Amino acid sequence: xxxxxxxxxxxxxxxxxxxxxxxxxxxxxxxxxxxxxxxxxxxxxxxxxxxxxxxxxxxxxxxxxxxxxxxxxxxxxxxxxxxxxxxxxxxxxxxxxxxxxxxxxxxxxxxxxxxxxxxxxxxxxxxxxxxxxxxxxxxxxxxxxxxxxxxxxxxxxxxxxxxxxxxxxxxxxxxxxxxxxxxxxxxxxxxxxxxxxxxxxxxxxxxxxxxxxxxxxxxxxxxxxxxxxxxxxxxxxxxxxxxxxxxxxxxxxxxxxxxxxxxxxxxxxxxxxxxxxxxxxxxxxxxxxxxxxxxxxxxxxxxxxxxxxxxxxxxxxxxxxxxxxxxxxxxxxxxxxxxxxxxxxxxxxxxxxxxxxxxxxxxxxxxxx
Amino acid sequence: xxxxxxxxxxxxxxxxxxxxxxxxxxxxxxxxxxxxxxxxxxxxxxxxxxxxxxxxxxxxxxxxxxxxxxxxxxxxxxxxxxxxxxxxxxxxxxxxxxxxxxxxxxxxxxxxxxxxxxxxxxxxxxxxxxxxxxxxxxxxxxxxxxxxxxxxxxxxxxxxxxxxxxxxxxxxxxxxxxxxxxxxxxxxxxxxxxxxxxxxxxxxxxxxxxxxxxxxxxxxxxxxxxxxxxxxxxxxxxxxxxxxxxxxxxxxxxxxxxxxxxxxxxxxxxxxxxxxxxxxxxxxxxxxxxxxxxxxxxxxxxxxxxxxxxxxxxxxxx
Numbered sequence: 299x300x301x302x303x304x305x306x307x308x309x310x311x312x313x314x315x316x317x318x319x320x321x322x323x324x325x326x327x328x329x330x331x332x333x334x335x336x337x338x339x340x341x342x343x344x345x346x347x348x349x350x351x352x353x354x355x356x357x358x359x360x361x362x363x364x365x366x367x368x369x370x371x372x373x374x375x376x377x378x379x380x381x382x383x384x385x386x387x388x389x390x391x392x393x394x395x396x397x398x399x400x401x402x403x404x405x406x407x408x409x410x411x412x413x414x415x416x417x418x419x420x421x422x423x424x425x426x427x428x429x430x431x432x433x434x435x436x437x438x439x440x441x442x443x444x445x446x447x448x449x450x451x452x453x454x455x456x457x458x459x460x461x462x463x464x465x466x467x468x469x470x471x472x473x474x475x476x477x478x479x480x481x482x483x484x485x486x487x488x489x490x491x492x493x494x495x496x497x498x499x500x501x502x503x504x505x506x507x508x509x510x511x512x513x514x515x516x517x518x519x520x521x522x523x524x525x526x527x528x529x530x531x532x533x534x535x536x537x538x539x540x541x542x543x544x545x546x547x548x549x550x551x552x553x554x555x556x557x558x559x560x561x562x563x564x565x566x567x568x569x570x571x572x573x574x575x576x577x578x579x580x581x582x583x584x585x586x587x588x589x590x591x592x593x594x595x596x597x598x599x600x601x602x603x604x605x606x607x608x609x610x611x612x613x614x615x616x617x618x619x620x621x622x623x624x625x626x627x628x629x630x631x632x633x634x635x636x637x638x639x640x641x642x643x644x645x646x647x648x649x650x651x652x653x654x655x656x657x658x659x660x661x662x663x664x665x666x667x
Numbered sequence: 668x669x670x671x672x673x674x675x676x677x678x679x680x681x682x683x684x685x686x687x688x689x690x691x692x693x694x695x696x697x698x699x700x701x702x703x704x705x706x707x708x709x710x711x712x713x714x715x716x717x718x719x720x721x722x723x724x725x726x727x728x729x730x731x732x733x734x735x736x737x738x739x740x741x742x743x744x745x746x747x748x749x750x751x752x753x754x755x756x757x758x759x760x761x762x763x764x765x766x767x768x769x770x771x772x773x774x775x776x777x778x779x780x781x782x783x784x785x786x787x788x789x790x791x792x793x794x795x796x797x798x799x800x801x802x803x804x805x806x807x808x809x810x811x812x813x814x815x816x817x818x819x820x821x822x823x824x825x826x827x828x829x830x831x832x833x834x835x836x837x838x839x840x841x842x843x844x845x846x847x848x849x850x851x852x853x854x855x856x857x858x859x860x861x862x863x864x865x866x867x868x869x870x871x872x873x874x875x876x877x878x879x880x881x882x883x884x885x886x887x888x889x890x891x892x893x894x895x896x897x898x899x900x901x902x903x904x905x906x907x908x909x910x911x912x913x914x915x916x917x918x919x920x921x922x923x924x925x926x927x928x929x930x931x932x933x934x935x936x937x938x939x940x941x942x943x944x945x946x947x948x949x950x951x952x953x954x955x956x957x958x959x960x961x962x963x964x965x966x967x968x969x970x971x972x973x974x975x976x977x978x979x980x981x982x983x984x985x
Contacts, residue, residue: 360798380802380803380878383799392794394792394795394796396715401713406714406801410707411708411797411800411801413696414694416697419692419693420692423692423695456796460694462696541966
């Protein structure tokens with residue numbers, strides 16, 4: 299048992315315990331308990347102002363936590379920061395470099411600040427990293443002449459320069475064009491394949507869904523969810539059924555509800571959505587008085603055929619059945635909306651403090667095999 | 668290593684697979700003991716200083732001004748039959764002129780360089796780049812102090828030597844009387860001390876600018892704080908002197924003693940004492956060297972301690 303525990307501890311790259319940061323009365327991060335495992339591509343999500351950058355700054359020792367602890371590689375960031383930082387590459391917000399120096403010279407500065415020796419091999423590595431981020435041809439240009447995308451690339455180059463075990467990227471695709479964004483995503487995947495642990499803060503959910511295996515969602519400084527991306531996606535899977543008329547839609551709704559009562563527990567919920575024959579699936583017809591012809595069934599996408607068969611048994615034939623894969627965007631919006639309601643309810647109860655995190659932490663959860 | 672083609676780079680695809688390229692040059696780390704890291708960071712700071720347009724412009728201004736001062740002396744010596752002015756172009760007096768030229772106007776230049784070196788990291792936001800690389804915040808501060816010290820040493824040395832050379836070359840164009848013999852071991856020793864004090868003079872104002880740059884987290888604070896201190900000190904000294912004559916008793920004694928604890932007065936005392944041996948100048952302060960030196964060192968320790976404490980405790984936000 300102890301052996302297993304020790305192994306798990308070794309595999310935890312980042313762990314925070316009730317990490318809190320308050321700026322005066324404003325609680326930017328509240329009781330944050332994070333676990334990032336070795337080899338994770340960990341998405342750190344949250345709306346603007348949710349505390350993502352503050353958390354990253356605390357992990358990097360740029361700001362001191364008001365309470366709680368952060369451990370990286372098993373070391374306390376409060377006491378062993380220099381040892382930790384030597385194993386990390388980070389891009390915090392829009393990277394900033396010395397404007398009067400060229401991209402190459404800025405990397406030389408980073409190399410010196412990162413304890414890299416002055417040696418031809420260091421110069422070679424700088425050239426390779428510049429090549430990797432496609433800046434080699436502009437490496438001699440002064441940094442102040444760089445576009446936002448080029449600055450972002452140089453930031454990533456600086457983060458990768460020392461071949462770190464852990465890479466913290468705060469909005470790394472900010473300012474990049476679509477091609478650049480794809481390239482950075484591919485780079486992240488490749489770094490993960492090389493065994494790097496990546497902590498990716500972003501509000502581009504599509505980006506996170508594509509590259510991350512685990513996520514944490516922050517809302518107003520509180521952790522509202524932490525876990526596998528796949529599990530989160532499964533939660534928001536659903537099937538849209540479009541019937542030919544409102545009467546058929548009502549009959550289908552009844553049929554599915556009966557099936558659920560009879561034991562089809564995989565049907566979690568059924569909601570009538572969509573209006574008229576030209577409705578857009580997914581748009582609710584709330585209190586419009588119009589006729590709903592589309593049903594949204596909260597069920598795994600692979601159950602579409604079963605639903606079709608179930609309806610056919612009742613002589614109900616759907617005009618269309620759309621199995622909808624779960625999306626992080628949907629899951630995120632649901633979770634943040636729920637958190638908002640929770641927060642509003644809490645504040646309505648006589649000004650209670652901000653809600654405690656209800657993200658459950660499962661050690662080893664979502665660990666990459 | 669996985670030879671995976673990520674499609675990241677056309678140029679890279681044409682050569683070796685990216686994965687191999689990415690890892691082909693290893694990360695070669697230097698020694699990681701405290702002093703080695705500090706020396707590496709100091710070299711890094713000097714590299715940044717050397718590449719800054721501000722440093723280059725300041726150096727150019729200083730050299731041109733030194734040249735102009737000696738050229739003006741050369742012009743004044745045209746109608747000087749006694750050779751008094753021409754003698755100013757020759758050592759040992761030319762050394763004094765070169766050093767005083769460096770100290771009087773160019774202290775402001777060193778304040779500008781130092782203030783922007785420390786505060787500029789905050790103004791530009793590069794402070795977070797440095798503080799997330801591994802070395803401690805104290806090492807970064809000490810590296811800046813070290814770089815400024817080296818900058819002061821190089822600056823004073825170059826300006827002094829330039830003054831001596833320019834003065835000598837210009838004196839060749841005039842019928843200069845041969846100088847009295849002065850080159851003795853004692854003279855060399857005192858000249859060495861005199862130059863060290865000139866370096867110290869620059870350095871202490873560089874420390875003040877560094878302190879204000881860190882305190883105010885901006886270049887403007889560093890430069891403004893340093894210049895205000897530099898310009899205000901003599902005025903405060905004068906006010907204290909005048910006020911002490913208007914009042915009586917312990918307040919008067921306090922006001923009389925206060926200028927003895929001002930940086931400028933202590934520096935002037937130390938330099939005047941060395942000047943007496945080198946140039947035979949008559950203005951000797953009653954303040955002992957040891958006391959003046961202690962006061963100046965106390966300032967440096969105090970300012971750097973506060974700057975270090977601020978640097979260490981401070982949250983780095985936007």
